[in-house]
Amino acid sequence: MSDLPRPVPELSVVIPAYDAVETLPTQLEALLAQRPDWPWEVLVADNGSNDATTGLVRSWASTRMPELRLVDASARRGPSAARNLGVAAARGPRIAFCDADDRVGDGWVEAMRRALDEHEFVAGPFEGALLNAGSRSAVSWTAQAHGLTVKPFLPQFVTAGSGNMGVLTAVFEEVGGFDEGARTAEDDDFCLRVQLHGHALEFDPAIVLHVRRRDGLWDVCKQAYSYGGGERRLLHRYAEFVAEAQTSSAETGETPSTGAAAARDRSGAGQGPSRVGRVAAKAAALLRRGGRVAGRAVRKAATVRHPGDLSDVAWRVCWSLGWSLTRVDPATPQVSRSRPRSLQGDLRR
Structure with missing residues (x-):
């Protein structure tokens, strides 16, 4: 050797x-x-x-x-x-x-x-x-x-x-x-x-x-739910940049996308007139999104021809549940340009 x-x-x-x-x-x-x-x-x-x-x-x-x-x-x-x-x-x-x-x-x-x-x-x-x-x-x-x-x-x-x-x-x-x-x-x-x-x-x-x-439908559902929760956590970590995207959209006169608008509501990045108004707006946004997801799922379910179609429906529903139901730990570090160390990987390890 x-x-x-x-x-x-x-x-x-x-x-x-x-x-x-x-x-x-x-x-x-x-x-x-x-x-x-x-x-x-x-x-x-x-x-x-x-x-x-x-x-x-x-x-x-x-x-x-x-x-x-x-x-x-x-x-x-x-x-x-x-x-x-x-x-x-x-x-x-x-x-x-x-x-x-x-x-x-x-x-x-x-x-x-x-x-x-x-x-x-x-x-x-x-x-x-x-x-x-x-x-x-x-x-x-x-x-x-x-x-x-x-x-x-x-x-x-x-x-x-x-x-x-x-x-x-x-x-x-x-x-x-x-x-x-x-x-x-x-x-x-x-x-x-x-x-x-x-x-x-x-x-x-x-x-x-x-x-x-x-x-397998159960595995598809578990993965979709966890991915939706991961996206929700991502929204929390990058709330500063979500707000930047919203400001840029407003300045250019573009209509914010549904995802961006929902993200703003969920992240608290928007500046509403009052706490009650913000809570009401958030609730309304969640209801609207839930209605849209349910509507799409029902329409898709009506066209199911094979197990893959059903998995597509399950994915959409479970992803949305993961997004809507996941509660992010408030201690989860947020990323900010003003704090360069926050741009590093998990600082708790």
Whole structure:
């Protein structure tokens, strides 16, 4: 065995994992099939799995994939913590994220490296057909299929999913990584803070990821509810910037979008004539939104032809319930330009 030091990887691929023994081999096979001719590494950040995930990674690293490393990311729980601990163990100047239940597309490794040679922060499209052909009741749509996402209440920013994202290590460290207080929408939060630090998020269509959707109505509902709650928390954290978007809209004479108007009501960013008036406006906004969601769900339910249609309805309803019913912890830190430390990751860790 050589005692020579291993070369510094040019790209570090970080995969957060929890009880992923059934799906992780698909991801590792896809990465192994496109091994580059330059130094790289793949780090599986295991977040305290109860199944055989760690044994699987050790076996692959010793017999098939020497560039693979297992990172014990069990000290802090959650996807944000797993990614942060994975990056802390990484050695490369470029970081690429993918998830343990998805599959990177052909040429993903080279495309990610090229993109990070040109840009500081990148994301690519999600493809939803390959891994979901046999799904019984997954939703019928795929997010981020053709471009970046714009939040209705934060139109001045773009966001992307962390399952297909790349960033320079220096930029990741500058913003303090992912917010470990978030269980969902942590990737949106990360994207917002990177942009507030002055780094643009660029979309590269060559960086394709095949995503695996949740299959089963109950799993769809749980995920949708948690995503709605994550969005509500995001609204709280970025209330200052929601207010800025509203002010800009008013100055340009544009009509605020429904999402932005609801966000203003929920965040308390608006300046109403009185507390009673603000409460009444908030209640009215919630009722209007609830009525719209219920109406859309009823109309959609009337056209249900297969389980996927029903899952689409369930997603919309449960997401709206998560948004409406989630109560954000008042101690959740808010982000502000006047407090530079608030632009960092979770300061409580």
